[in-house]
Amino acid sequence: MSERVLVKGTEAIGEAAIRAGCRLFFGYPITPQNELPEYMSKRMPEVGGTFLQTESEVATINMVYGAACTGTRVMTSTSSPGFSLMQEGISYMACAQLPAVLVNVVRGGPGLGDIQPSQGDYWQATKGGGHGDYKLIVLAPSTVQEAVDLTYLAFDLADEYRNPVLIIADGVIGQMMEPVTFPEFRDLNTLPNHGSWALTGAKGREKHIVVSFDIDPYVLEKMNLELVEKYKKIEAKEKRWEEYKLDDAEVVITAFGTVARIAKSVVEQARKEGIKVGLFRPITLWPFPYERLEEISRGKKLIFDVEMNMGQMLEDVKLAVKDHAPIEYYGRLGGVVPTPDEILQALKSKLGR
Template sequence: MSDKVLMKGAEALAEGAIQAGCRYYFGYPITPQNETPEYMSRRLPEVGGRFVQAESEVASINMVYGAACAGVRVMTSSSSPGISLMQEGISYISGSNVPCVVMNAMRGGPGLGNIAPAQADYFQAVKGGGNGDYKRIVFAPSSIQEGVDLFVDAFELADKYRMVVMVIVDGLIGQMMEPVEFKTRIDVSTLKTPEWATVGRHGRDHANIITSLTLDAAGLEQWNLKLQAKYAQVELTESRIEEYQMDDADYAIIAYGTMARIAKTTIRIARAKGIKLGLLRPITVWPFPAKQIQTYVGKLKGTLTVELAYRQLFEDVQLALCGKIPLGWYGRGGGVVPGPQEILAAFEEQFGKGR
């Protein structure tokens, strides 16, 4: 596909994964991302791939684990409580040092909550969620097109670092429709089976064994140190941020995903009123672009974190800035999405007229 086509987010992201070389998908239905497995069930057989609807999210992630150990490009997707059920498997995959991609179309919570868009899974995504000391790269696209593009990076980085990469969108991005272009198509015939994969001997004098179980404490510590060194390299090289109207900004909104899109309208309204407001949008929420945000210390009079959650993104902003810039916060929960004027009113309430 080369021309732009109008697609629903959940379907376009699925096609983006296929164009990125994904040929195996294991999942279980849950709103608001049901169109992703439905689309995969039709498209994967057309490109020589395999789709399996598992009996649960727990089964899905363990099937992903098995395929990842075989060295193929594999993914699953779910929404909030479904991702919660996958946390043990994600920890196993991380502990086993194998690559995969997971997509979360976040919905309102906690608990079963509702199917409206939210960002309250931020902690779950960036702080781990499962047991043990592990990290995963987390992309947070703010449009369907960016999500499609980032799926290529997601699979490439998963393979490069042999780790879990998560793509988080809220339900709004999953359900809206936008024109998208599939710019990159990975030729799967060029993807080589890695040396570490569990695919039998194939002429080797040994068979690979992959496990996350290490009973020796000293041995497990050494394994953890290797993982931490890898994560440190990811933090050093893979953080990404968008800077919008920041050249002359006195204040900045910090937001990601859908909230960043809405915040851009807030900024245009604010600038029409003479308020020099800009946007810092994390594209990776792990690794968090702390250093890029820190470059504005001494330049900004204040920042306003805006999110569809209660002070989750705010905590990472707070840690990054260490009180060196006045911090404000505004959020809505339960699937309520604020409009641009509402965000501007929150800014003016906390920072005056921004002059």
């Protein structure tokens, strides 16, 4: 493993992608993720890769689509409004079962919003932001080191399941600097061989066809059912989460990403005041770890969901917890980042303290 280095979140994601074997990057600038394509514009030529700044996010995702058809590891990054513009292409890629890694550094919204951190794209990420029935594997880091680790993992998951993988972060994770340890460079010769389906030239073999449609509804239904079976496998194998001080907890905070790291400070402060609080943090927003959260929620005094949105993950929390414990919510909107004191006071208010 490499030595620890101090690096910004967006740049750390770029370097992790390169080390994972990514050699194609297409992107269009939008704050607060601009340092990522800027970093890739410098690093890609150094490793024999290709960087291209496109004319729009629509062009970007269609270039990613084309590159993914070759089985080459490819990535793009953007922020909320740009990710919206990519939705049609992402739906096409999911239907065509193409591997790629997408990064959304979420900003305040809706609309053009602002460039401050937010978690307002949860529904878009986890419920299928585009048309049709499809799912993305969605990974939510809460530290720069985890952003590195999950980026490296994302390419393997994309290849294993032939499915787009989304890393959803926000302006805090994207812009902060933390010491990280980078993984070693992958040997490109050891990357998965996609010769059974990829478009690499048909000389000497039967041609491959990659499509995301069929005008015969029965054929299209069969394609959809194949996706359903794949998603079941992902749900069975790829749920990830973190549990923090839950062994004796009477109250459980649910949070992801940046808010989860803030929530750890809340846990510490609450315990100093005699309130037994723990944290449950989903790392895969899809597949969501419903079963584990349901198990944890049994007999608890309160499940306290905290987000930087109007309560989007709250829907999944409710589905998981069912009627095992009361659920309350606290959130900030428009790019406002809640402080530990604000969250703790809100929690104490819900507990009647």
